[in-house]
Amino acid sequence: MKIVVCIKQVPATGADKRYTDDLTLDRTSVDAIINPLDEYAIEQALRLADAGIADSVTYLSMGPDQAAEALRRALAMGGDDAVLITDAALAGADEWATAKVLAAALDKLAPDVALMGMASDDARGSLVPGAVAAMRNVPLLSYGSELAIEGDAARVRRLSATGFDWITAPLPVVATVTDQVGEPRYASLKGIMAAKRKPLETWGLADIGLSADELKGAALTVVTDARPPEEKAPTERIENLPAAEAATKIADWLAARKLI
Amino acid sequence: MSNDILFLAEFAAGTPARSALELATGAAELASQSGGSAIGLAYGAGASDGAAALGAQGAARAIVLGNEDRPAITYAPALVAATRDAGLALLAPATPNGRDLAAAVVGSLHVPAFGPVRAVRIADGVVESEQATLQGSVVTTSRPADGAPSPSVVLVLANTFTPTDGGTGSAEVSAAPAAEESALTQATVAESHEAEAKVVNLEEATIIVAGGRGVASEEGFAPLRELAGVLGGAVGASRAAADAGWIPYQLQIGQTGKVVKPALYIGAGISGAIQHRVGMQTAEHVVAINKDPDAPIGEFADLFVVGDLFQIIPALTEEIRRRKGA
Amino acid sequence: MTYLPTADHDELRAAVRELAEERIAPRAAEIDEKAEFPWDLKELLAKQDLLGTCFEEKHGGTNLDTIGQSIVAEEIARADATTSLIPIVQKLGALPIMLAGTDEQKDRYFPRLASGEWLAAFGLTEAAAGSDVASNRMRATRDGDGYVLNGSKRFITHGSVANLLTVFALTDPEAGGRKGMSAFIVEADTPGFAAPRVEHKMGIRGSPTAELTFDDVRVPVANRLGEEGEGFKIAMATLDRSRLGIAAQAVGIAQGALDAAIGYAADRQQFGQRVVDFEGIQFMLADMASQTEAARQLTYAAAARVDAQASDLRYWTSSAKLVAGDTAMRVTTDAVQVLGGYGYISEYPVERMMRDAKITQLYEGTQQIQRLIVARQLLQRAGAAKRG
Numbered sequence: 001m002k003i004v005v006c007i008k009q010v011p012a013t014g015a016d017k018r019y020t021d022d023l024t025l026d027r028t029s030v031d032a033i034i035n036p037l038d039e040y041a042i043e044q045a046l047r048l049a050d051a052g053i054a055d056s057v058t059y060l061s062m063g064p065d066q067a068a069e070a071l072r073r074a075l076a077m078g079g080d081d082a083v084l085i086t087d088a089a090l091a092g093a094d095e096w097a098t099a100k101v102l103a104a105a106l107d108k109l110a111p112d113v114a115l116m117g118m119a120s121d122d123a124r125g126s127l128v129p130g131a132v133a134a135m136r137n138v139p140l141l142s143y144g145s146e147l148a149i150e151g152d153a154a155r156v157r158r159l160s161a162t163g164f165d166w167i168t169a170p171l172p173v174v175a176t177v178t179d180q181v182g183e184p185r186y187a188s189l190k191g192i193m194a195a196k197r198k199p200l201e202t203w204g205l206a207d208i209g210l211s212a213d214e215l216k217g218a219a220l221t222v223v224t225d226a227r228p229p230e231e232k233a234p235t236e237r238i239e240n241l242p243a244a245e246a247a248t249k250i251a252d253w254l255a256a257r258k259l260i
Numbered sequence: 261m262s263n264d265i266l267f268l269a270e271f272a273a274g275t276p277a278r279s280a281l282e283l284a285t286g287a288a289e290l291a292s293q294s295g296g297s298a299i300g301l302a303y304g305a306g307a308s309d310g311a312a313a314l315g316a317q318g319a320a321r322a323i324v325l326g327n328e329d330r331p332a333i334t335y336a337p338a339l340v341a342a343t344r345d346a347g348l349a350l351l352a353p354a355t356p357n358g359r360d361l362a363a364a365v366v367g368s369l370h371v372p373a374f375g376p377v378r379a380v381r382i383a384d385g386v387v388e389s390e391q392a393t394l395q396g397s398v399v400t401t402s403r404p405a406d407g408a409p410s411p412s413v414v415l416v417l418a419n420t421f422t423p424t425d426g427g428t429g430s431a432e433v434s435a436a437p438a439a440e441e442s443a444l445t446q447a448t449v450a451e452s453h454e455a456e457a458k459v460v461n462l463e464e465a466t467i468i469v470a471g472g473r474g475v476a477s478e479e480g481f482a483p484l485r486e487l488a489g490v491l492g493g494a495v496g497a498s499r500a501a502a503d504a505g506w507i508p509y510q511l512q513i514g515q516t517g518k519v520v521k522p523a524l525y526i527g528a529g530i531s532g533a534i535q536h537r538v539g540m541q542t543a544e545h546v547v548a549i550n551k552d553p554d555a556p557i558g559e560f561a562d563l564f565v566v567g568d569l570f571q572i573i574p575a576l577t578e579e580i581r582r583r584k585g586a
Numbered sequence: 587m588t589y590l591p592t593a594d595h596d597e598l599r600a601a602v603r604e605l606a607e608e609r610i611a612p613r614a615a616e617i618d619e620k621a622e623f624p625w626d627l628k629e630l631l632a633k634q635d636l637l638g639t640c641f642e643e644k645h646g647g648t649n650l651d652t653i654g655q656s657i658v659a660e661e662i663a664r665a666d667a668t669t670s671l672i673p674i675v676q677k678l679g680a681l682p683i684m685l686a687g688t689d690e691q692k693d694r695y696f697p698r699l700a701s702g703e704w705l706a707a708f709g710l711t712e713a714a715a716g717s718d719v720a721s722n723r724m725r726a727t728r729d730g731d732g733y734v735l736n737g738s739k740r741f742i743t744h745g746s747v748a749n750l751l752t753v754f755a756l757t758d759p760e761a762g763g764r765k766g767m768s769a770f771i772v773e774a775d776t777p778g779f780a781a782p783r784v785e786h787k788m789g790i791r792g793s794p795t796a797e798l799t800f801d802d803v804r805v806p807v808a809n810r811l812g813e814e815g816e817g818f819k820i821a822m823a824t825l826d827r828s829r830l831g832i833a834a835q836a837v838g839i840a841q842g843a844l845d846a847a848i849g850y851a852a853d854r855q856q857f858g859q860r861v862v863d864f865e866g867i868q869f870m871l872a873d874m875a876s877q878t879e880a881a882r883q884l885t886y887a888a889a890a891r892v893d894a895q896a897s898d899l900r901y902w903t904s905s906a907k908l909v910a911g912d913t914a915m916r917v918t919t920d921a922v923q924v925l926g927g928y929g930y931i932s933e934y935p936v937e938r939m940m941r942d943a944k945i946t947q948l949y950e951g952t953q954q955i956q957r958l959i960v961a962r963q964l965l966q967r968a969g970a971a972k973r974g
Contacts, residue, residue: 037516076601099367118516125415127373130333130363134340139446140333140364143356145509155450159509161272163455167331169447179499179516180509186605189635189648192597220372220408225401229392235558239566246565247575250547251583253563257545259467259524260491260580554853 004111009070037117039184075195076187089212099131104208139169145180263296264347274306279353286421288318293382315429332357336364337439375415419521467493474529514539532557589890606665614666617792632702645696652889656834663838667942668792674831679706686812707748720763726755745796746781767817789941836910843921901963911946
């Protein structure tokens with residue numbers, strides 16, 4: 001059973017972000033880390049490997065050369081090898097183009113499970129996993145708090161409106177997991193040292209049978225404006241008051257806004 | 261190309277989800293700007309019986325994608341068939357199911373995708389949407405590139421539109437066009453487990469009282485429930501409280517929980533880490549109660565009360581009760 | 587000889603810092619308050635391979651160079667001085683075996699130390715013989731295929747939690763400590779060995795400093811390190827290297843205090859501006875930073891000499907410990923000053939760091955002993971120059 005975990009390098013949470021003049025994110029301006037939600041996908045894959053269920057764990061990322069750092073960090077946590085898809089034509093790729101590239105790379109790697117985090121920290125659409133599943137014509141098992149393999153099928157435990165379900169589909173699948181799979185492990189020192197010797201290949205578009213032309217015109221959306229959020233009114237503070245007086249003030253505040 | 265506005269309408273037991281009513285209202289609003297019709301794409305148990313009622317929020321038509329209780333993603337092939345070349349925009353709720361279905365459309369049809377958005381309008385004949393990206397540090401306005409195919413897929417945050425009340429219209433119901441064979445239909449529910457306690461759908465609440473690490477225990481949520489009760493709201497939680505097992509994960513607000521947009525959010529014992537903030541930052545009014553005067557939530561709350569939640573919340577409940585009684 | 591940290595060192599530092607900030611720093615105040623050995627963090631460090639950095643790969647270690655080992659100690663000490671002693675004392679206890687042990691002894695004990703399954707300690711100091719090691723009194727009497735150890739030790743870091751101790755005792759009392767002392771490996775479960783008492787301390791409170799008693803403790807000859815009478819030489823060679831761990835710990839404590847001071851001063855408003863905007867505070871921070879950096883660089887320079895087995899490594903390690911220990915004391919004291927009244931209370935970490943810093947001026951040779959060592963080396967060099 002072979003797992004490919006798709007990971008994305010993102011700016012560190014809390015870091016200041018800047019846009020370049022053409023309104024794309026200036027990725028050189030900030031510290032880069034593995035998208036924190038992807039670390040849960042890594043953890044889930046490594047747990048399946050630790051349990052002897054997954055025979056191999058490969059990491060796949062699309063991004064600039066520096067994204068190799070994210071792959072090395074993932075390899076330090078565990079797993080076998082990694083592939084970086086990098087190509088000048090991919091700068092500013094949207095979700096469709098990202099999914100197209102990942103789908104083509106996954107066709108070549110042919111995993112039983114393509115595993116992803118439930119969302120990316122730097123863009124909130126979460127559209128890539130479903131788009132990849134549609135492009136590859138494989139089932140999607142999403143938002144799992146656990147991923148299990150049973151024979152020729154995969155299943156995820158997923159929160160429902162009133163409890164939880166186990167949703168199952170025949171392999172191969174695209175799956176996404178949430179932060180409920182368990183805290184990601186820290187890379188051990190031996191893991192960090194071993195990661196330097198694990199295979200990390202870099203592929204261009206040609207290696208996955210795509211051409212820049214196929215992705216051209218992929219920019220279907222344009223950002224016409226990027227600005228800081230509206231200045232909000234300064235926070236009103238209630239401090240050092242007995243509870244009853246504070247409660248009266250809060251109630252007044254709510255009443256003034258017709259909230260009670 | 262038509263100027264119709266499509267929207268996803270999820271049903272359970274014949275009843276539309278709150279998101280379906282919000283999006284029906286939003287679609288009708290956009291359709292009036294674009295000169296088209298609002299068309300519901302209904303799926304889930306009882307969708308065929310309930311679809312006509314979407315007319316009350318202004319839907320002119322409703323296409324039934326399927327009528328069974330099965331994983332939402334299995335409706336993707338029917339949705340793709342109904343969406344192909346069919347309108348200006350497809351509004352989908354920014355929920356796990358809405359995202360999965362929107363993703364399948366984007367992957368299959370190569371159409372522009374936006375969101376999750378907090379405002380959407382028609383400008384110059386195209387969809388223009390406003391999105392808080394990068395964890396709220398930047399607000400962007402986007403629109404489809406010139407010549408981009410339609411429809412634009414727009415993920416819409418809960419409470420972006422307020423459902424129209426008292427409408428009497430009825431949508432004209434039709435079946436979905438034939439769908440292509442797809443492996444996406446192969447996901448099935450193998451087991452279903454009910455939670456011990458009944459949980460509300462937080463995305464539908466207009467008032468939320470949320471508790472975090474400072475609530476300290478399962479019992480600590482009791483005063484929050486009382487306050488929510490007198491306010492007519494629901495109880496929510498931060499990830500710390502859900503991880504601790506004090507409250508079901510269905511009530512978790514934040515990056516990996518629900519994204520809510522209530523009229524009033526009261527956070528008690530919640531520090532306001534960025535992961536929680538992204539789930540509630542679009543609330544209209546934010547009140548925070550925290551012992552720590554330096555808690556990050558104090559920087560973005562509208563009203564920040566420094567003090568012990570176990571004293572202040574019961575006192576506030578009492579005060580509101582008194583005023584309501586008066 | 588180069589002592590600039592490499593890209594690998596930077597990566598190591600980043601990894602240890604992440605672990606220390608997320609898992610160790612949040613425990614520091616509690617460890618200090620309860621004065622309990624952090625077994626959970628010992629397990630964490632073992633799992634992350636951070637207790638085996640000084641051991642060879644064949645024994646399950648990661649065989650980092652001495653700069654790498656210093657970085658590990660430094661980054662842990664930046665979060666919590668007590669916890670940094672776990673890897674530091676692991677090496678201290680093992681150094682006599684590294685320097686004088688046989689392959690059999692190493693093969694037998696190092697895998698358990700490198701994995702962190704066992705903890706080691708170094709038993710040299712006695713109640714009446716602190717800096718004056720040569721006046722040690724504990725006895726080891728030959729008896730058939732073994733030795734019988736009798737006496738006591740005091741101020742033994744981790745003496746009560748270690749599974750293995752390297753212990754120094756007189757085999758030839760007539761010849762005195764300098765010539766008549768021998769070194770032994772003692773397993774803690776040997777009958778007659780006990781750690782009846784731990785000290786109540788000002789700082790590094792979670793790190794047990796134990797009194798040890800030896801009552802007819804029987805140790806096989808196979809557990810003797812080196813020859814009879816080589817104990818003093820082994821002890822001194824150990825301290826020449828191990829005190830660099832204390833230098834690294836001191837640098838880490840200083841850096842932790844500096845970072846806490848900057849964080850506070852950048853946040854706190856007084857007289858309508860941030861505390862950090864006052865020039866007087868900036869001068870203090872600049873002094874703290876540059877002194878900490880000087881101590882760090884001297885520590886790395888000494889580490890490179892240790893790896894190169896330089897003949898004057900003692901001069902370097904003593905200088906590094908002297909400078910780093912004094913720097914830690916000064917920088918932590920200044921950090922308390924920057925925080926003002928808040929620096930003096932346990933709500934903020936700097937008062938703990940100040941208490942922790944003091945020990946770096948005391949153990950593994952007081953600062954006065956370090957000065958004597960440096961001066962002796964200095965005069966020897968001058969003497970050599972004269973003869974040349």
